[in-house]
Amino acid sequence: MLLLSIGILMGVVMIAVASFGYSFMVAQTFEQIGRMDLLLAIMMAAASIIGFFTTIYKASGVLFGFKDYDLVMSLPIKTSHVVASRVLQLYLLNLFFTLMVMLPAGAVYAIKVNPEALYYLFFLMALWFIPLLPIIAASIIGALISWVSSRFKASRMISIILTFVVIIAVMIGSFRINGNEQVLTDMSTQLADMIFKLYPLAAMYVDAVCSYQMGSLLLFIMISVLTFVLFATVLGTRYKAIHTGLTTSHASSKYVMKPLAASSPFRALYKKELRRYMSSSIYVLNTSVGMVLLLVMSIALLFISSEKLGQLIEIPQLSNYLSKLAPLVVSLFITLSCTTSSSISLEGNNVWILKSSPVSKQTILLSKVAVNLTITMPISIVSCVMLMISLRTSWMESLLLLVIPLIYACYSALMGVIVNIKLPNLEWTSEVTVVKQSAAVLVSMLIGFISLVIPFGISLLLSHVNGNLILLGIGIIIMAVCSVMYRYIQTNGEQLFRAL
Amino acid sequence: MLTIKHFSKSYKGGKKAVNDLNLVVEKGDIYGFIGHNGAGKTTTIRSVVGVLDFEEGDIEIDGISIKKDPVACKTVTAYIPDNPDLYDHLTGIQYLNFIGDLFSVSKADRESLIKKYSDAFQITASLGNMISSYSHGMKQKLAIISALIHKPKLLVLDEPFVGLDPKAAHVLKTIMADLCSNGSAIFFSTHVLDVAEKLCNKIAIIKAGQLITHGKTEEVKGDKSLEDVFLGLIDND
Secondary structure (H helix, E strand, O other), X not given: OHHHHHHHHHHHHHHHHHHHHHHHHHHHHHHHOOOOHHHHHHHHHHHHHHHHHHHHOXXXXXXXXXXXXXHHHOOOOOHHHHXXXXXXXXXXXXXXXXXXXXXXXXXXXXXXXXXXXXXXXXXXXXXXXXXHHHHHHHHHHHHXXXXXXXXXXXXXXXXXXXXXXXXXXXXXXXXHHHHHHOOOOOOOHHHHHHHHHHOHHHHHHHHHHHOOOHHHHHHHHHHHHHHHHHHHHHHHXXXXXXXXXXXXXXXXXXXXXXXXXXXXXXXXXHHHHHHHHHOOHHHHHHHHHHHHHHHHHHHHHHHOOHHHHHHHXXXXXXXXXXXXXXXXXXXXXXXXXXXXXXXXXXXXXXXXXXXOOOOOHHHHHHHHHHHHHHHHHHHHHHHHHHHHHHHOOOHHHHHHHHHHHHHXXXXXXXXXXXXXXXXXXXXXXXXXXXXXXXXXXXXXXXXXXXXXXXXXXXXXXXXXXXXXXXXXXXXXXXHHHHXXXXXXXXXXXXXXXXXX | OEEEEEEEEEOOOOOEEEEEEEEEEOOOOEEEEEOOOOOOHHHHHXXXXXXXOOOEEEEEEOOEEXXXXXXXXXXXXXXXXXXXXXXXXXXXXXXXXXXHHHOOOOHHHHHHHXXXXXXXXXXXXXXXXXXXXXXXXXXXXXXXXXXXXXXXOEEEEEOOOOOOOHHHHHHXXXXXXXXXXXXXXXXXXXXXXHXXXXXXXXXXXXXXXXXXXXXXXXXXXXXXOHHHHHHHHHHOO
């Protein structure tokens, strides 16, 4: 546990340092044109966009998917207060990212501008309200999706599909804005104007913090708080109806015994696990968003050449890098889609069923790995074939593009299940706490990320060496790690599962 | 059928939930395990069925140690916990079929036994519904059916009558008696002393992790009611 705490702390420090470095770099450009206020404007907009994106697909889960609903709703509390407490949970989740972006940016601004004492006061006061509006905007969309879905029989599936449609639409929309304006990295007043036009609260924020406008500060805080109260009150009136619609199963009393299909224990566990996966929208959205983005990106690259994409985002060497590093880029999306890192925790109170069953625990663990591979492998193969066409890769590059992500898929799934069995959380009331916030998910994400950053770094540092050779070496190493993990599950699975 | 030898279980902080428990359940026994809340009944039961790990002592099922060969022990054991937490995302029939697969029950056996027991508990018509739509009692019935379809040699139940309607409770008692007359053994905890007195041929009473009495029901209760004996033992010291 101490090691875990140190690891998390180190991760936080690393993010803070990277964020500070980024702010410092961007600030140098703004310093030259004498518009340091733009630093805070852009960073505030960035924090808001992060808040919006990370909330949109978990809003429905946090607002409606918690096990102690009956207990909470039977207490003498107003429904709007229950809604408010759920939104505040989303707020706390996002506050971390806001602090990671804004605190370093604020420090850089203070170093460069040397502002009055009032700056620090206004900055710290406004800081806490930045995530509120983006979260509410995302929650409104989440609640609307839930409201629409709750009217259908397959409410969960509809909710998942609608959320993906919204995410892809917002992505395409923002891409088109950037593409048309061609200002993604051209940090200028044009960009600030666009931000202020699209998100007037950013202008208010800059006025308040950089120009010490008390009126703007009060208006910024008031708008954020009032929107929050209004949302909680309005959703409070429809809350029970939406929850009932989402959780009520369509029951009939007409079942007659039919012939049953018998399967092997592994196949039965696999089918059960796949059904578990599909039954939770937060689980699906959180672990398959990477694969959906990969698919969208691969399709987009069929229509936009990598050279054009490079021009668009002003990285002229992009097409070069992309064909060399595409296997690692695809693998990054795969490691983001690790379902196994929460699959044991999600057993929750049901874990007794598996623990008391006469099946080797290795079989149980491997069935969870198989479900993860079912989600990552087919999309990975389809995307890689599309990337082969769009990037016009050589036969060796094509082979690596196909094989390296598959090796990483095995690696990510095996690593996730081991991390989860070492760091289980079976006592949960909301799936969000397992899928989004559990130590196992964070640790496996961190390990997955490190496992890709190192090969990326090696490939970039050794650019004079044949890239295919480096990728081949990485593939062999990861395969060796996979076989070690597989063996570990075979020899220690029983004991680890018993200790749960 | 079940031998518990010097079984002890401590929780974090060193508190002993069960201390040096010794118990033998033979074929044909319906063994009642009685004690107040927190006495150590559930801890013992969960250890017997391999859900809870333990360090001291040993538990043997059909002569096999649960520590040495847990899979072999679990193949002949069925367990019903005090709270039937089942997979909400499956339908009743999917759950029963899943358990049938895990215990490698033949297709013919599982079809006939599911029909037999779900008809007896009157939930056949609801088997196509999601478990999330089931009441507590229906979940309990489903858990009981899932325990019976693989014809266990040892049936371990933790408070099996909680949540059952009177008809279902009667059906369960009949099934328990039938199972034992066919050579299986049953070890179960209950707070319903009337049921224990009428149903069990053997009784064990546990208090604060210590077995305070056990043996044939008639010997344990003598000429008193089981309730009087239990209250007398629990209230002592």
